[in-house]
Amino acid sequence: MSTILLIDCSPKMTQAVTELLGDNVEIKSTVFEEKMNLSSYSMAILESSDDQKYALQQIRNLRYACNFRDIPIIMVGESFNNAQIQPYIMAGATEALPLDAPPVACRQILQGYMIPGRQPMEEEMKYLNHFIKNTHTVLKKMAKMEVIFKEVYFSNDFRIFGDISGIIGLSGESEGTVVATFYWTLAREIIARMMNVQKDQVNSELIHDGVGEIINMIAGSTKKNLVGTPYHFELSLPSVVVGYGHQIGHPESVSIAVILFEVGHSAFAIQVGIKPD
């Protein structure tokens, strides 16, 4: 059974959500804490407060707590106007749901977000396994870090909320993009370990450069593995995007595989979107 976490929800809101979702889910309630663990929940629901600045900070904290997992964060309230909704979405909320909307619509929206991402088919795992193995090898050889593969699923609308992404375009027989997204602290640690220096000796420029090189090595080593398959590609030069909540555009009609890894107490994500020949 799916479990939903209600955060800072009033008894009235708790009652409303319980009535909407009924017996199909287990509902737990808690108060907001700066560091929360959302890993065992299918959804987090937060009640909006009058202090929007605080609410936005809550959403950002919850999004970090997801550790790149595609856990819907729903902001609920009596009603929202358009000007209120946009900042919530930008901060990492999946939806701002006004409970003055018809209950049937609210129920459908909430249930829709609880449908998990599509699992890869056997054929798709054949090329994804190379990315998983090579990500492990790159971090092991270059930074002496043990990376643990956690999960992979397909999603066309997953918004990656990390701090820095290395992006490499694929062209040739197949086309697409491969992206590695990290939280800033993990990116700094990886680059420091690669260079064998203390973390405080690694500046922003070196982090940008190093993240670009990491995605270059992951994609480059995978390219060799895919020779002779419909997924073989040529590489562009890597580029790097920095900033909380940035989104990466992928070519239209390409399914995006999201591969999640754990390293130490942190996590990072590789997105692979390949349109085969």
Place this chain on the structure above:
Amino acid sequence: MKIIIADDSEVIRIIIEKGIKLIGYDALNANNGHKVLELLEKNIKEIALVLLDWNMPGLNGLEVLKTMKGDERFSSIPVLMVSTESEESKISKVYEAGAAGYLAKPFEAEELNNLIKKTLS
């Protein structure tokens, strides 16, 4: 003696530079192919070896290698290609152009140092 390290990634240049110092070489750094040719012109008598990345903006590693092997001032200097390009067909091109060796990224510093020592022995 010195080794030219050509890579558009500063992080990779720093990693390699630290490694080669352990085996007694100093580094001259280049972030593109044109800079490699400049460094060769200025420091020709001190250069023991050139390490080239393949994918660099402007003049790429393979183009630098071909230019070096076509210039009698530089043609005897051994060149190692260190690159994410690791397909057999690409590696063949590197050897055909006259490289002394090839190492695929990712690599461990020890692997590169062993290849350098072997090439210069």
